[in-house]
Amino acid sequence: xxxxxxxxxALKNSAxxxxxxxxxxxxxxxxxxxxxxxxxxxxxxxxFDDEMWVYIESLFNNRGVTVYNSNKRQAFCLDGGEFLRNKxxxxxxxxxxxxxTIYILLPGPPKENRPMIENEMAPKLLNDxxxxxxxxxxxxxxxxxxxxxxxxxxxxxxxDLEVGYYFTADGYIELHFIKNITDDSQIDGYRKSxxxxxxxxxxxxxxxxxxxxxxxxxxxxxxKKGKTISxxxxx
Numbered sequence: 571x572x573x574x575x576x577x578x579x580a581l582k583n584s585a586x587x588x589x590x591x592x593x594x595x596x597x598x599x600x601x602x603x604x605x606x607x608x609x610x611x612x613x614x615x616x617x618f619d620d621e622m623w624v625y626i627e628s629l630f631n632n633r634g635v636t637v638y639n640s641n642k643r644q645a646f647c648l649d650g651g652e653f654l655r656n657k658x659x660x661x662x663x664x665x666x667x668x669x670x671t672i673y674i675l676l677p678g679p680p681k682e683n684r685p686m687i688e689n690e691m692a693p694k695l696l697n698d699x700x701x702x703x704x705x706x707x708x709x710x711x712x713x714x715x716x717x718x719x720x721x722x723x724x725x726x727x728x729x730d731l732e733v734g735y736y737f738t739a740d741g742y743i744e745l746h747f748i749k750n751i752t753d754d755s756q757i758d759g760y761r762k763s764x765x766x767x768x769x770x771x772x773x774x775x776x777x778x779x780x781x782x783x784x785x786x787x788x789x790x791x792x793x794k795k796g797k798t799i800s801x802x803x804x805x
Contacts, residue, residue, distance in 0.1 A: 577607035587671060589695065594678030596661040598640040604675055605664065609648055612668050616646040622653055626660050654690040658682045665694060672698065703750040706757070708764055709781035712743040712771070720745070723770055731763050745778065 572595060584590045595604030609616050623645035630637040644661050647653055651666030654674070659682040664675040674691055676683040695701075712720065712735070720735045720743060732748040747764045751757060771778055779787045792799060 572601060572603065574603045574607045574610055577604060578611045581608065581611045588699070589672045589674065591674045591676065591691075593676045593683055596644065596663070596675060596677045598638070598643045598660075602643070605643075605646060605648070608664070608666075608673055608675060612648065612666075612673070614649045614668070617649045618642070619645050619647050619653065622647070622662060626662075629660050654686055654694075656682055656686055658685060663690065665691070667698065702752050704752075706749050706751050706760055708747045710745040710768070710778045711781060712745050712776060712778040713741075713784075714777050715743070717743060719776075723774060723776075724767065727767070727770070729763055729766075731760070731767075733767070744781075 577592070577595070581590065592604055592608070595602045595607075605616060623642060626641060626645055627637050630641070641660065647662075647664055648666050650668065651664050651673075654663030654665050654676070656662050656677060659677055659679065661677040661682070663677065663683075663686055664673075666673050672695065674695070676686055676691070717735055717737050724733060730749065732746070734744075734746040734748070736744045736746075738744055745767075747760075747767065749756075749760050749763075751760060768778070782790075
């Protein structure tokens with residue numbers, strides 16, 4: 571439940587994790603208790619940040635929107651923590667390393683938290699955890715064949731990639747190529763390894779696309795060729 575007690579219970583269940591990420595509940599109203607819950611769980615206090623409040627006010631003023639006193643809730647940070655900037659909304663994230671665990675609070679809307687994850691959270695987290703590896707994943711959609719045929723085709727191929735294929739409810743196979751890369755010099759080798767497998771698909775005349783809907787794939791081809799398309803409704 572979206573209550574302080576409910577969130578605290580969830581945090582207790584995460585005890586011992588290296589990283590705990592919570593999304594949502596960072597808005598300006600009383601039913602946005604995630605900051606308060608984490609503060610209660612960690613036994614720390616919330617501290618008002620004047621600089622963040624000025625930034626939040628500027629977001630409202632630039633849009634010609636009235637700033638309400640309740641928005642000040644979003645300018646509180648956990649003592650000992652720091653904010654993660656939100657360039658697409660008024661709710662900043664929170665990042666705090668406490669008792670051997672890194673806790674990260676992010677706003678719920680994907681249009682806000684996805685850029686924050688990529689641009690704010692990930693670089694800091696990778697640095698603090700001293701993680702040098704990056705996970706590279708390429709996905710294709712394979713049509714008109716079954717998993718067993720793909721398995722037979724790839725069976726004797728030696729590779730340092732993790733290769734997975736999964737039949738979907740929409741009738742195609744998701745084909746995944748995954749590799750942990752520690753140095754940019756490995757990226758070309760990763761791409762060449764993938765091309766080896768797609769060459770096998772081409773040789774067998776197996777139809778596949780990038781990880782996009784067929785409608786979008788067709789649209790991209792038509793646009794690239796400068797073609798137009800018309801629809802007629804008879805009723």
